[in-house]
Amino acid sequence: MSGEQQLWQGKRVLITGHTGFKGTWLGLWLRMLGAEVVGYSDEMPSAPAMYRLCGFEHDMPWVRGDVRDGDRLQQAVRDAKPDIVFHLAAQPLVRRSYAEPAETFEINVNGTANVLNSVRLQPSVRAAVIVTSDKCYAGTASGNGFVESDPLGGMDPYSASKACAELTVEAYRHSYFSDGSGNASIATARAGNVIGGGDFAEDRIVPDMVRAVQSGQSIRLRRPDAIRPWQHVLEPLSGYMRLAERLYLNGSNYAEAWNFGPSADQDMTVQELAGRMAAKLGAQPPSVPDAGTPLEGPYEAPVLRLDSTKARIRLGWQPVWHTDEAIDHTASWYERWFKGAPMREIAMRQIRQYEAAAAMLRAATESGDPGDEQ
Template sequence: MTKPRALITGITGMVGSHLAEYLIEHTDWDVYGLCRWRSPLNNLEALVPRINRGDRIRLLYGDLRDTLSIQQAVRQAQPDYVFHLAAQSFPRTSFDAPLDTLETNVQGTVRVLDALKDHARDAVIHVCSSSEVFGRVPREKLPIDEDCSFHPASPYAISKVGTDLVGRYYAEAFGMTTLITRMFTHTGPRRGDVFAESSFAKQIALIEADLIEPVVKVGNLNSLRTIADVRDAVRAYHALVTVDPVAGACYNIGGTYSCSVGQILDTLIGFSPRGNAIRVEEDPDRLRPIDADLQVPDTRRFKAHTGWEPQIPFERTMRDLLDYWRGEVSRRGDSFLVR
């Protein structure tokens, strides 16, 4: 009997790499990962030996802006399960590159779903939207449920509204089993340094190594966030496609620990032996023109459907994130930009 096949777009990212590891360890599926030829493979380091041996995991090269490459990748993978994670995923960057963000995220999702319609119509497909679609939510509407209206606060968020609606459209128009997630803040090892909490951890690691002055540069510290661990997130994504998937369904997914961005910073500084010497300075370049400042999810629908619960506490997530950056700084020294 042929083993199931999974296709992960964006496999080299934080979530994609953790998801690949989870599927290799907890299923018998073969895993196909879509990435750009120039994507760094650092996050896949633990899987490279398997990739080299062709042992249950294979990389396919393509770009969300290139229709033919996406069609070819889907034909090669012939997936039973798809996790569409690839995106221009940095909200702050989207203010500088809005058209690139819209093309990559909206048109890119259309390319992926159209290729699946032609070559793997029966696949169970996870379309990764974002909690950013809700944007500026009034406090009286917290926690945010799936029926909350969209009020996107960045070009990235607007692109994810498009992604969200495209996913639902392919379910309704073509009978495809697309499922949409609006994942709230999730972090941990391998988190990109353009995101606030990872930037803090990276700067602290550089300070501990005496590579920069003991100053952490920050943006808006007042935004409220609910934090989940990336390793809990990938368990949720596996449950999404395997526990009675409902075509066109959308779910909020997130953690249970809510705090301000400033409290995240305080936690990370508190883990550092240099904490008492670290100063905090606001950097105007780190402020968004508009901020989605109340991101607290109602996740009851997803939990009731799948039985999933987050397991990793906030403090462990933050310690592991800081330890990840300590390891990266130890390996690469002062070759990092301070972002």
Template sequence: MSASTPPAAPATPPAPAGPDPATFWAGRRVLVTGGCGFGGGHLVIRLVALGAEVSVLDRDPGQEGVLAVDPARSRVDVREGDVRDEAAVAGALRRWRPQAVFHLAAQPLVPESVRAPADTLAVNAGGTYTLLEAVRRVDHVAAFVFASTGGYYGENHDDRPLHEDDPARAAANLYGASKIAADVAVQAYARTFGLPASVCRFMNTYGPGDRQTSRLVPHAIRRLREGGPYDFGERDDGTTRLDFLYVGDMVEGYLRVAERLARHPGGCYNFGSGRPTAIREVARMVSEAYDGVAREPVFRGPHRVRPLVKSLDVTRARTELGWTPAVPLAEGIARTVRYATAGPPG
């Protein structure tokens, strides 16, 4: 079976129909932290298209992400602010009075977490605590949705898809540790204070406009554009198999979770393809999408006797949210490469 073949139809029944997004989000006030970044930008653009009144708090609002070049930007109130700043966070909630908060602000890069562990922990864990404290002191937030990570489950070496009830495992890096701390905090606030909050655990999100070349797909595109060796360095030997999720599917996951919070208590949800793909194969797919040439990627990491493997069980998202990944890996990579080589449409 090819990496781009959609999963077989599930045996479990789909979720009951939820609210119509076209009417649910129309006129709804929404705050997105980190909304000028890669995932946040895509989420903001989708919310604007659905008619939401969107505001963004971002410590780097001038970054050249997907939102900066999209017409939706003119319809969004963007303010500079750090989620670690109690006054900035409280002021944002007071000014915009959001009904839904999507918390995506984070230091998202593993290499950066090694270089600057204190900042990573302060932003990812401390910033989440600051935002949770501010949200629980107001009465207008009906949904708090947190962007967590599949790194919650640590390193794995078997093919069993990981379930939301699996425990957090020792993090492989400081980024993972910081996100686990934030993930657990959101769950604790929901239980302790009745906060209408849910956690979304995503695996290796990729898509148009991602500029972070420490991640596999943007790194591959940069190498191809430079025309040099198709080299992926010493972080891996190429055998690691991971779940990859297209950014548009991630956005739909966020929306489904927030829509459910309007009717039910929160919970934790996995989002992924449900099928791990070797990163060497993903690199080959990027090369073929770029110019039709099947280059052999170079991975110079130490050989692993037991390859790392990680995929997420998405049964809960399917049955409770009616969510399934819509974009196969090959198609998502093709869209990503087209955006990188031709620029955004229009």
């Protein structure tokens, strides 16, 4: 265990949205590092849900509540007395945001404000990582992708709500936490399109592929040529944890926005990712619209890329698994789930594999061997 990982031993951590895909992986990893984790969530996000598959409902403290309920959330934070807060609770689906725009803004903006207010009023909190999205940026990225200083915006309710969440954090940070005047240091984290075992959400490529395996049918891709910054779920989570460590130890230098995305040379279209995942899972190849057919559904950006140079230089964070490895580990998780394997053990094994790969990459980088860098 590295010195930074030892920081988590005995730390009290509160995770909003801990029953979700990312939240479950984060809670498991932090517990493996010795943290005392409390979750705040109103419900299971899906059926099945990784949280249940890992048996966490029986042994992880869970305060049931909605982030839109400010009083309930404040009480939960007061009772937990956390050292560190991760805010992951959200309405995370672009297509659902078109159907439920007001709910999306209420959860993603008002919910974020409630978390920040609860942190402001709880003196035990020293660091808070507010997770937003790579879709919070306006316009089209140039070069290697969006950088943290690019303008915020959004062409759909989800993206706009995440841009608003970023502005909300900025307002709270300057009003209540700047120049060391507040109890906590606050940063935002913007990650790419995440894949990994345990995701069962609607309208996402990997869960759709899993359902295709179970039904014996193929899926139809809406935007086969769209390019996304695909990465395994452990990649951004390692970034969130690294950022929280820096905030806890020296927050004034890190209380800002951060990108966590794959390397620029790992571009992959929706069709490429879906085809590789189908081959790994034994699913039928996905179908695509005929040439000249109008695109289905509401607007979705054709290209998304993130430039994570700042995180690499200032946090010492870098991607560990190539996109192909991310696909392999994701498919492996679901294959074992199909066979009824103990999923907590499988997830813990993948976390250890990731930690080992990260340590090897770090050692190679420090020794100056470019051949081993991702």
